[in-house]
Amino acid sequence: MSKGQRARAPRGPLVLSSVSAAQAHALSTRQSGHTLGFVPTMGALHDGHLALLREARQRADTVVVSIFVNPLQFDSDADLDAYPETLEQDVEHCRRAGVDVVFAPARAQIYPAGFQTQVCAGTLARPFEGRSRPGHFDGMLTVVLKLFQIVQPHFAVFGEKDYQQLLLVRRMVQDFHLPIEIVPMPVIRETDGLALSSRNQRLTKTARKAGLALSGALIATQDRVAAGETSVKRLLDEAKAALARTKGLDLDYCAIVDPRSLERVFSVRGPARMLLAGQVGGKDKVRLIDNGPLFPPVPL
Ligand code: PAF
DSSP states (O other): OOTTBOOOOTTSOEEEOSHHHHHHHHHHHHHTTOOEEEEEEOSOOOHHHHHHHHHHHHHOSEEEEEEOOOGGGOSOHHHHHHSOOOHHHHHHHHHHTTOSEEEOOOHHHHSOTTOOOOOOOOGGGSSTHHHHSTTHHHHHHHHHHHHHHHHOOSEEEEEGGGHHHHHHHHHHHHHTTOOOEEEEEOOOBOTTSOBOOGGGGGOOHHHHHHHHHHHHHHHHHHHHHHTTOOBHHHHHHHHHHHHHTSTTEEEEEEEEEOTTTOOBOSBTTSOOEEEEEEEEOSSSOEEEEEEEEOSSOOOO
């Protein structure tokens, strides 16, 4: 076993922990003419991630999944410390999904001593998550660019759950001329409508009930638009009133925007997407986000 490789479970993915081993893997995969598909994650894999893995598996000869909790994209130490780390379980999920390689580096591999260069996100990063979580998107783009350089994929799959993230990654790929296709995947929901997230594990019963108001407001708005309502003012007044009535939800934003620029729109006669975020829970606050197309869904 070469340096940087960890033990390989019978017919399970090859688990690589060093940048050099992952880059060597990328080089030999590309040299043998194989398509390399990539799913970047922070672990704690759930059904939402599994849908991304399935998509990658269908499209690529070789699928690489990264598992790395990126400290640079957390704006609070408490949030970083509370982030679940479940590597063994994640590797097992990857084995079942037919993933070829899991890249699970230690922090010092990605941010060795002396590291100082970062990506600076543009105006798309200013509203919504960017306003509530200063530095989050710079940290996210920095690690995604690093991972792209290490894994060297032909394409990478990202969930629409983190919609602003998806747009920013697309923008970075265009701005830096990266020869990588970004494949979006729709939000996956639990049976009660809650958008799947690694953070859902931290929800108490009461917090979950409050969190469900976000998907409830989104679905109600989608229904109102399907029934012919086009006024964004009326749609938002109704959604915000319902959210304000929800005990235990501290609403951060509820907006209807152009799905490509994230600029606010005033009527839903053209492409529009609803974005919502809020905090739920008592002492241990959990931040939840949700979003969905109103009318009509546009190809990104
Ligand atoms: O969406 C995530 O899990 C993370 O933001 C990502 C893309 C893996 C970068 O750390």
